[in-house]
Amino acid sequence: MSRIAVLGGGITGLTCACQLAQAGHEVIIYEKAAHTGGLAGSLVRGEFIFDFGPHEFCTENPTLMALLEDLLGDDLLVREKHAAQFFNGRFIDYPLSPLHVIQQLRPALVAKILSEVVLERFKSLVWSSSDHSFERWVASRFGPTLYETYFKPFTQKVWGIDPDHLDPRTASHRIAFNSIFDYVIKTFSYFFFHRNDFSSIHSPLKDKFYYSRRGIGTLTQSLAARCLELGVEFRCGYQVDRIDQQEGQAKALHFTNGETVRDFDYAVSTIPLSLLLGSLGHPVRELPIKFRSMVFVFLELPRAQMTPYSWIYYPDPEVIFQRSTDFALLDAGMCPAGQTGICLEISCFPEDEVWSWRDEQVLARVRRDLEQVGALPESVPCKGHVVRKQFIYPIQVTGYLEIVQELLKPVQQISNLVTTGRQGLYKYCNMNECMEMAIDVADQIEAEVGQFSYDLNSNWRGAGLEQERVIRAEGTG
Ligand SMILES: Cc1cc2nc3c(=O)[nH]c(=O)nc-3n(C[C@H](O)[C@H](O)[C@H](O)COP(=O)(O)OP(=O)(O)OC[C@H]3O[C@@H](n4cnc5c(N)ncnc54)[C@H](O)[C@@H]3O)c2cc1C
Incomplete structure (x- = not known):
């Protein structure tokens, strides 16, 4: 039995902790926020439940499907996709x-x-x-x-x-x-x-997807509940700041709240790769990787729906948001009867103006644009909430796979440290892939491989680059 510190309590960290605890290991999750779930969590405001954008769960992996059914039981829903695109001044079906x-x-x-x-x-x-x-x-x-x-x-x-x-x-x-x-x-x-x-x-052409009743947060909450049953401990409000290493081993985890943890055999990191490298002493600003951020706007709409579509894409650069989601159309239980919750996603960088606008300014701009696209008149009263998240899309600049492979080298020199997940591997991937990566890491720890391997597969379909590139970077262990 090993003692394992999992850094980050998003879907990757929770899945990995669950698998490791099931195999009999002693696991503690250290999460920066006040609660677990990460991007696959839900925001609860009064009787409204909002997700951070639409979260459709898709998988063809029988192991994952069995896990999903086991975790969610009757809360596992199959939903039909009704997406649209705001194109040429009209809403038209998407794709x-x-x-x-x-x-x-x-x-x-x-x-x-x-x-x-x-x-x-x-x-x-x-x-x-x-x-x-x-x-x-x-x-x-x-x-x-x-x-x-x-x-x-x-x-x-x-x-x-x-x-x-x-x-x-x-x-x-x-x-x-x-x-x-x-x-x-x-x-x-x-x-x-x-x-x-x-x-x-x-x-986008598939018309059905899996979803969890009362929002995707139900899935991550079920994972957290399963972790608790299996004896996993949670430390929320723990933001890892520095990792001490000695002779190829991570020895101490230092947190911004002043705590230090030394009693672990392995550390599984799911925090953004840039932050992990920063905690190992690499100047974050000099790293050639960057995440796109997002301002989320949530509206409590006193109507059964905003449009007939579950979500709508807005390619028009004049419209500040890129997508809107209507939660009552995903699960009516996410909102009070006859009302719906709306999420608007604004992609940006923290240095962009919109990031530092006051919440009222963001809300006013979103309401103006919603009226202009014909989705919602400004006169309809709505309570609004604004949430900013810094680590959203790992930006895949030209050659990013080779860049990440290079950046992983210092991590690979530490035999008891492994990084995984969307943020941890700088991989623009979905929840199903995060869970698969987490299971893979748990299996590697269980098998005491001594060397962690990373699959940065990009499913390349094109000409002039290596076909179906699979980069396996071996650890030193
Ligand atoms: C708008 C949007 C729409 C999406 N839609 C879909 C979809 O339809 N289908 C789908 O499958 N996926 C979707 N995704 C992707 C999905 O949300 C992610 O792939 C998944 O949630 C990532 O999980 P993770 O655990 O790897 O990362 P995260 O959820 O980011 O978890 C990382 C955790 O680490 C914590 N952390 C960060 N820094 C520290 C630190 N220093 N110390 C301790 N903890 C730290 C964070 O607080 C966070 O809880 C979407 C994502 C977005 C943003």
Whole structure:
């Protein structure tokens, strides 16, 4: 039996703690916040329960599915997806069906886009192209016009950098189809033959997803409750600040509240990789990795719904938020009868103006934009809440996988320290992958591998880079 300190109590930390405690280890979770859950927690305000954006759970992994069923029982829900896009001044179903695109765009523009797609396809057949950037990956499959009018503005809004500086593996990983032809064929076979040919489990074209009753926080609360049953201890309000190491071993964890912990055999970190490296003595400002932050706005709306859609994307740069979510449409139990809770996500950096606006300013701007897009008149009274979170999207700049592989080296030199999860591995991934990573780390500790291995697989689908790159960085142990 080992004594294990888990740093961070998000879904990764909770899953890992649960697995380790089940195997008989003594586990303590150290969490900076006053409660566990992290990004997969819920915010409760009076009778309203809000998630931090829509959290659809998707998996095809039977182990994970069994765990989910076991944890949630009757609270496991299957939901239908009703998403939309605010496009050309109207709400239209998302993903865009070819018919909608044709209805929305001028015929001349449709003809231009189609001719570009055919030309790009022809070029790729004749010359072997290289997908060296996000822009090239998208433009060579969907044409420059569709890239400039649709993909570029939305990508820039979400990530906060010129898409030309994003790694093409981000596009390959997140866009569920490889070209317009691929999209048409896969959509057809999905809807008519129920065949899932999408490489991405989180494809926007899938119409169903798992959710937990009363919000995704129910899932992380169930995990925390299971941890408690298994004897895991919780230390909330513990922000790790410094880690002492000696002869390739982590020896002491120092927290900002003045506490120091020395009695552990392993430390599993799920805190942002930059913070972990900072705690090991690397100047955080000099690190070549950066997270995108987010201002979340939550509204208590005295109406059964804002629109008929569970969530809506807003690529228009004039609209301050990138997505809105309507929680009563995910589970009516998240709001008082006849009312709904709304979440608006504003992607930003802490140095951007919006981050330091007063809450009333943020609320006023959101209400103005909601009225302008025709979703909600400003005259409807709503109570609002604003929450800022710094670590949201690990920004996948060109070559980020190799950068992360390099940054992991000092961690690998410490044989009893392992980093994992979305923040810990700087991996733009979903809850299911976080849980899989957590289970993998618990298995490695249980098996006393001596060397932790990291799978930074990017599911690359493109040309000019190594195919299906799997980087396994071995620890020194
Ligand atoms: C807007 C949005 C929408 C999303 N939608 C989906 C979706 O539809 N489906 C899906 O599957 N996933 C979705 N995700 C992703 C999902 O939320 C994350 O992948 C997952 O919650 C990450 O879990 P984690 O435990 O790795 O990280 P986190 O949840 O960030 O947990 C890390 C924990 O570490 C703590 N911590 C940080 N620093 C310290 C420190 N120094 N000391 C101690 N503790 C510290 C934090 O407080 C936090 O609790 C979404 C995420 C966002 C932001």
